[in-house]
Amino acid sequence: MRVLTCFLPPSAGKASIAGFDVLEHPMEVKKRIGYLPETPPVYPEMEVIEYLTFVGQLKGISSADIKRKADEVIGRCSLGDVRAKLIGKLSKGYRQRVGIAQAIIHNPDVLILDEPTSGLDPKQIIEIRELLRQLAGDHTIILSTHILSEVEHSCERVIIISQGKLVAQDSVANLTNRLRGSEAVSLEVGSADGRPDPTEVQVRLEQVNGVSRVMMKESKDGRLIFEVESLQGRQIRADLARSVVNAGWNLNELHAAGLSLEDIFLQLTTAESKSEGGQK
Amino acid sequence: MRNTLLICKKELKSYFASPIAYAVMALFGLIFGFGFFTATRDFVRFSFQAQMMGQQQPMNVNDQIIRPLLGFASTIALFLVPMISMRLLAEEKRTGTIELLMTSPIRDIEIILGKWLGAVILYLCVLGMSMLNVAMLFAWGKPDLKPVLVAYLGLILQGATLLAIGTFISTTTRNQIVAGGVTFFVCLLLWLLSWFTAFDSGPFSQVVNYLSIVTHFENLSKGVLSTKDVVFYFSMIFFSLFITSRAMESLRWRS
Numbered sequence: 001m002r003v004l005t006c007f008l009p010p011s012a013g014k015a016s017i018a019g020f021d022v023l024e025h026p027m028e029v030k031k032r033i034g035y036l037p038e039t040p041p042v043y044p045e046m047e048v049i050e051y052l053t054f055v056g057q058l059k060g061i062s063s064a065d066i067k068r069k070a071d072e073v074i075g076r077c078s079l080g081d082v083r084a085k086l087i088g089k090l091s092k093g094y095r096q097r098v099g100i101a102q103a104i105i106h107n108p109d110v111l112i113l114d115e116p117t118s119g120l121d122p123k124q125i126i127e128i129r130e131l132l133r134q135l136a137g138d139h140t141i142i143l144s145t146h147i148l149s150e151v152e153h154s155c156e157r158v159i160i161i162s163q164g165k166l167v168a169q170d171s172v173a174n175l176t177n178r179l180r181g182s183e184a185v186s187l188e189v190g191s192a193d194g195r196p197d198p199t200e201v202q203v204r205l206e207q208v209n210g211v212s213r214v215m216m217k218e219s220k221d222g223r224l225i226f227e228v229e230s231l232q233g234r235q236i237r238a239d240l241a242r243s244v245v246n247a248g249w250n251l252n253e254l255h256a257a258g259l260s261l262e263d264i265f266l267q268l269t270t271a272e273s274k275s276e277g278g279q280k
Numbered sequence: 281m282r283n284t285l286l287i288c289k290k291e292l293k294s295y296f297a298s299p300i301a302y303a304v305m306a307l308f309g310l311i312f313g314f315g316f317f318t319a320t321r322d323f324v325r326f327s328f329q330a331q332m333m334g335q336q337q338p339m340n341v342n343d344q345i346i347r348p349l350l351g352f353a354s355t356i357a358l359f360l361v362p363m364i365s366m367r368l369l370a371e372e373k374r375t376g377t378i379e380l381l382m383t384s385p386i387r388d389i390e391i392i393l394g395k396w397l398g399a400v401i402l403y404l405c406v407l408g409m410s411m412l413n414v415a416m417l418f419a420w421g422k423p424d425l426k427p428v429l430v431a432y433l434g435l436i437l438q439g440a441t442l443l444a445i446g447t448f449i450s451t452t453t454r455n456q457i458v459a460g461g462v463t464f465f466v467c468l469l470l471w472l473l474s475w476f477t478a479f480d481s482g483p484f485s486q487v488v489n490y491l492s493i494v495t496h497f498e499n500l501s502k503g504v505l506s507t508k509d510v511v512f513y514f515s516m517i518f519f520s521l522f523i524t525s526r527a528m529e530s531l532r533w534r535s
Contacts, residue, residue: 005383008532030385041380043290045297057286058384102380 001144005035005112018109031060034108034139038115040099044088048079048098051087052105059106073101077131093124100128104135111135113143117150129154148265160265185230185237188253189244190223198224201249208243210236223252283386287394288401291368295402300367304360304402308353309409315352316413319345341423346414347501350431353410354497357403357439358467364402365446366460368395369528373454378531388528392521396440396447403439407432427503434500437513438493442467444520451527467493 002008003015006026014021020028043051052070061069074080077097082090087098096116103111116132117125132141132154145151151158152172160168189201198216201224205214210231218225230236237254244251295301323345372378381391417423446463453459473492476485489495496509 005379007379007382027385027387030383033383035379035383037376037379039376041375041377043294043375043377045294050293054286054290055380055384058283058381058386060385 001112001114001142004029004110004142005033006030007035031106032109034103034106034111036099036103036111036113036116038118040095040102042087042095042098042102044086046087047084048087048090049074049083051098052101055102056105061106069105073105076104076134077101078127093120093127096120096124096128097131100131104139107138109140111139111141113141115145116143117145117147125150184256185228185240186217186225186253186255187228187240187244187251188223188225190250190252201226201244201247204243204247205240208236208239210239283390284394284397287381287386287391288397291395291398292401295364295398300363301402301405304363305406305409308356308360308406309412311356312349312353312410313413315349316345316410319349320417341417341421342427342503345417346423346428347431349414350410350428350435350501351497353407354435354438354494354501355471357406357435358442358471359464360406361403361439361442361446361467362460362463364399364406365443365450365463366456368399368447368450370450370453370456370459374456382528382532389521389525392447392451392524392528396444396521399443399447400436400440403443404436407435407439424503430503430505431501433505434497434509437500437510438497441493441513441516441520442470444517444524445470448520448524448527451524451531470494 003010003022004017006022006029009023016022017029018032020032022029043054046054049070052073053066056066056069057063074083077100079094079097079101082094087095090098100113100116103113113132117128120128129150132143135141136154143155156171158168158170158172159166198219202214202216205211205226205228211228212231213229215227216224217227228236228240237256241251241254323341326344369378372381382388414428418425442463445466446459449463449466450456450459453462470491470493473488474494476488490512496512499506499509
């Protein structure tokens with residue numbers, strides 16, 4: 001990430017943004033990126049508007065445009081209330097938003113965000129995600145995060161990097177499918193008159209076409225929860241339902257138990273790892 | 281150029297938004313004022329005595345007040361320079377704002393020049409405090425203007441040189457106190473070098489003598505404007521800022 005922003009040189013390989021190599025044309029690359037590091041790079045002794053004006057000029061906005069641009073990002077990041085406050089006196093959420101405002105002020109092609117929601121409360125996280133979704137229309141956003149649910153919510157492409165090596169790069173849905181291969185279904189069976197016999201149910205489920213494995217997860221209060229896995233590429237949910245109902249049991253619940261991104265992540269990486277997600 | 285001025289303006293704002301600028305100016309004004317008071321009082325006392333003893337030779341304000349006073353100012357500056365320069369890059373490194381500067385479309389040397397220029401301008405403001413006192417001498421006495429101007433040029437060059445060294449030291453650490461302390465000792469060392477050669481004139485001590493900040497200032501404070509001294513200061517400034525830019529570059533490769 002820091003290599004892409006020209007802050008660090010690559011130790012191996014090549015990196016380029018919008019066709020410009022980070023080593024050969026760092027100035028061109030820097031003009032085209034907006035970067036929010038883990039801690040927002042703000043000067044506590046400056047006012048919000050003063051800071052945004054400074055950064056805007058630093059990024060090469062002419063002094064004629066700067067006032068308009070600063071007002072524009074203040075609007076986009078809803079910073080109007082704190083416009084003339086010292087950044088040092090702002091809350092973490094506001095400071096984070098000032099950081100994002102700083103990154104988008106010069107309307108860069110690529111926006112690089114390092115853990116944009118870390119240390120924020122849930123309301124602020126939702127606000128920031130909403131803001132990112134609005135921005136996604138005009139910018140390519142690269143965001144790095146350890147919070148996988150965030151990736152599921154907001155990213156179109158996921159890149160998982162483990163110890164400097166790329167281990168996966170795909171969309172969330174494809175990644176899930178590819179790793180899962182077979183379908184996993186969780187179903188809950190009950191009956192009106194007392195509890196059905198677990199072994200009987202299990203045998204019956206195993207007889208359904210395309211089932212590779214049946215596991216009983218839980219049994220309590222006359223309800224049995226099974227997890228069923230299919231053979232590669234088979235759709236078994238309809239057959240399972242029919243088979244349960246035909247036997248006279250109640251089918252209380254049946255849903256696909258997809259692999260979560262957490263499971264994928266664990267499968268792909270070992271102990272020490274970091275994930276990156278991308279959104280377009 | 282535009283970027284350099286931008287950084288310089290931001291630096292000055294930061295100085296004047298924090299107590300540093302005011303503290304440095306007040307301290308300098310106070311100490312310089314004290315020196316001025318003592319020097320003037322003694323001067324007046326001696327000139328009375330001289331008149332009573334019937335000496336006709338008029339006493340010289342330039343030689344007896346201004347020169348020692350500005351020499352004194354250069355010593356005070358030695359203590360103030362680390363206070364001014366220590367935060368320049370150390371603070372940016374500590375708070376992480378260095379990432380903002382280094383990922384903006386602006387060259388390292390522009391950052392360094394801007395920061396150094398900001399520090400020099402603050403230093404000029406500090407020196408300005410002394411002009412109040414010196415102006416008084418012009419109002420009630422008749423000192424020569426030109427040697428005073430040359431001496432001020434010397435003060436400015438000396439300060440700019442020490443600030444450039446301070447900028448370099450500030451790049452090497454993220455701790456302001458360390459930056460300030462090391463800068464102070466380096467300044468002190470450059471100052472003390474002239475002692476080393478006081479009674480010696482071998483080739484080695486000539487080199488050491490040349491490196492001493494004070495020897496060059498002494499000429500200027502006498503009103504002697506020689507290229508040798510000016511070139512010394514300019515080459516020191518250039519060298520310091522050059523190694524600062526190298527140090528910035530190495531930040532990228534090391535971190």
